[in-house]
Amino acid sequence: MSCERQTRVPTPYAAEPSPTLDDAFHALAHSDRRHILLELKEREPTEPIEIDELHRPNGAPERARIKLHHIHLPVLAEAGYIDWDPSTTTVRIGNAFEEIEPLIALVADHRSRLPGEW
Numbered sequence: 001m002s003c004e005r006q007t008r009v010p011t012p013y014a015a016e017p018s019p020t021l022d023d024a025f026h027a028l029a030h031s032d033r034r035h036i037l038l039e040l041k042e043r044e045p046t047e048p049i050e051i052d053e054l055h056r057p058n059g060a061p062e063r064a065r066i067k068l069h070h071i072h073l074p075v076l077a078e079a080g081y082i083d084w085d086p087s088t089t090t091v092r093i094g095n096a097f098e099e100i101e102p103l104i105a106l107v108a109d110h111r112s113r114l115p116g117e118w
Contacts (some may be wrong), residue, residue: 019079024100027079028107032064033072037081037104040093048090 019027027033036054043049054068073091076082080096107114 019081019096019099023079024103027076027081027100028103030072032068033076034104034107036072036076036091037097037100038108040082040091040097041101041104041108045093048092051089051091054091 027037039049039054051068051073069086073082073084073086076091077084077094079100080094081100082091082094082097084091
């Protein structure tokens with residue numbers, strides 16, 4: 001049994017492939033990404049968030065900013081959950097956000113029952 005994530009393969013019938021369940025769980029695998037998605041869920045759908053307002057864990061702020069730009073935002077943007085252009089200072093809900101929204105709501109609704117940093 002392989003532990004590799006399945007890659008979405010575009011078909012000639014779909015302009016843009018939908019994220020897979022593996023993509024959703026990969027996006028939710030890190031607490032920083034969960035917090036970003038939750039912050040977006042709690043805002044108006046068209047309201048952008050300044051990157052400086054996004055959840056930053058305790059610790060070195062410069063290191064957190066680098067991880068945000070080089071790891072977390074690209075993962076969420078690649079799956080289509082957020083719209084983010086590295087040259088801008090804002091993120092907003094992406095075209096595929098509605099596909100992960102039920103999982104975000106489930107995690108948020110049960111965070112007191114989840115172990116550690118949800």
